[in-house]
Amino acid sequence: MRRRLINSTLAVVLVVIAVFGLSLFAVETRTIESSARDRLEAEVARVLADVESRIASGEPVTEAELRASAPADRFVRIDLPDAPDVTLGRRHDGATLAADATGAHGETITVEQARSEVDDEINRMLVIILVVSLLAVAAAALLAVRQARRVSAPLTDLAETAERLGSGDPRPRHRRYGVPELDRVADVLDASAERIARMLTAERRLAADASHQLRTPLTALSMRLEEIIATQDRETVKEEAAIALAQVERLTDVVQRLLTNSRDPRLGSAVGFDLDEIVIQQVEEWRPAYRSAERVIVHSGKQGLRAVGTPGAVSQVLACLVENSLMHGAGTVALRTRTTGNQVVVEVTDNGPGVPGELGSRVFERTVSGHNSTGLGLAVARDLAEADGGRLELLQQRPPVFAIFLSREAEQPPAGV
Incomplete structure (x- = not known):
């Protein structure tokens, strides 16, 4: 050229x-x-x-x-x-x-x-x-050489940028050449690079979130299957199988939520639900694992609370906190329900060493971990809570106290009033 x-x-x-x-x-x-x-x-x-x-x-x-x-x-x-x-x-x-x-x-x-x-x-x-x-x-020859270099060099650079995009390197270069037409092409390539980068980030995040969120229900399901294999009592087998089926349904819900959030994180199915049912469910599901670790999981606090959110998502958040306490905590794990203003709160605490002081609130950031883990669990849990209009916070570092804040369902007036 x-x-x-x-x-x-x-x-x-x-x-x-x-x-x-x-x-x-x-x-x-x-x-x-x-x-x-x-x-x-x-x-x-x-x-x-x-x-x-x-x-x-x-x-x-x-x-x-x-x-x-x-x-x-x-x-x-x-x-x-x-x-x-x-x-x-x-x-x-x-x-x-x-x-x-x-x-x-x-x-x-x-x-x-x-x-x-x-x-x-x-x-x-x-x-x-x-x-x-x-x-x-x-x-004229000197000017032609200079003008040709001025035009061809940017085109070569733009070709390299397009080749980098095709090879999977979506970083925008933000280079401009003083030629309006070429600068327009550079703007389009940079915008495309940013879109591709966001798409790749979203795909990688979906893969990481799916891996982490599916691990917990699969772990719980495997424990139930082990209980079924280990027992000879028909009634126990039926009971464990029913719990395993419920866990499969929640696993299906997790997959559906992951796919829905990957298309549009704003989509949700928030409803009013019984908070005690979710807490008791998690306690019962994790009790065998804590019993195997010679530890105890209990629940207490105000009863009869109803929250607004997605039951499956809240179960996932609680499961993440309970699993963290099992892996990194010590002693008894306690789930306590309470209210504050127009919100209901579920606190999860244990007697372990807690969150290192240098981490603090950064424990919710992706890839941040104090125990050589992936650092995804709490980040995903916070995203799930925020998607339901709630929030997940670290109230105390030692001993650790994590709390889920959810909107409280408005009380229905008595019939005839």
């Missing part, structure tokens, strides 16, 4: 120089020849005036007397009617330019100039035109 730009620019310049150069050469050649003829006619008139003046006064018309009237580089011939012809200067060899005039007494004056003098002047003019044309071509 750079070569084509240079060649096209030089072609245009050469055409312009050829057209104007030839026109200028023709005009200047005609002007030089016309000026030479005008000079000859002026010289003829001057010599004629001198000859007529001498004839009128009776003075002799000789070469010596007329030498001062004629230029030294001209050949002058004076034809007198009653006297010998008079010549001045040396006759030129080759082509000449001549001018003549006839006086009142019958004399004829002829002045000749060598054609080579006019040709030399035309050649000097031609050399000047050629030099100027060469300078113009050189300047």
Whole structure:
């Protein structure tokens, strides 16, 4: 492309120089020849005036007397009617330019100039035109190279940017080139890079969230299946199978929520629900795991509370907190329900070492962990709580106290009121 730009620019310049150069050469050649003829006619008139003046006064018309009237580089011939012809200067060899005039007494004056003098002047003019044309071509070549580099370099850079996008590197480069059309292309590529980056981030986040959120219900489900395998009591098998089916339904709900949130995080299915049912459900599901770890999980607090949200999401948040206490905490894990203002609160605490002081509220950030884990659990749990219009907070670091805040369902007035 750079070569084509240079060649096209030089072609245009050469055409312009050829057209104007030839026109200028023709005009200047005609002007030089016309000026030479005008000079000859002026010289003829001057010599004629001198000859007529001498004839009128009776003075002799000789070469010596007329030498001062004629230029030294001209050949002058004076034809007198009653006297010998008079010549001045040396006759030129080759082509000449001549001018003549006839006086009142019958004399004829002829002045000749060598054609080579006019040709030399035309050649000097031609050399000047050629030099100027060469300078113009050189300047055009330099400008063409610079302009080609200015245009082709950004195009090469934009091609590299597009190639990086295609290879999976969506970082925008934010480079501009001072050419409106190229800057527009750069804007579009940067905007596309940002969209691709957001899409990739969302996909990776969905994969990470799915991996983490599915792990907890799958772990609980595996424990129930182990209970079924270990027992011989038919009633126990039925009970554990029913709980396992309920866990499968919640697992399906988790998958559905993940897909829904990946399409539009604002979509939700908040309803009023019995908070005690969710808390008791989590306690019962995790009790076998805590019993295997020789620990205890209990619940207390105000009973009969109803909250507004998505039961499946609240179960996931509680399961994440309970699992964290099982993995990183110690002693008894307590779930306590209470109210504050128009909100209901579920607190989860244990007797473990708690959250390191340097982490603080950063424990909810993705990839931040004080126990060499993925750092996704609490971040996902907070996202789930906020999607329901609630929030997840760390109320106390040592011993750790995490709290889920949910909107409290308005009490229905008694029938007939």
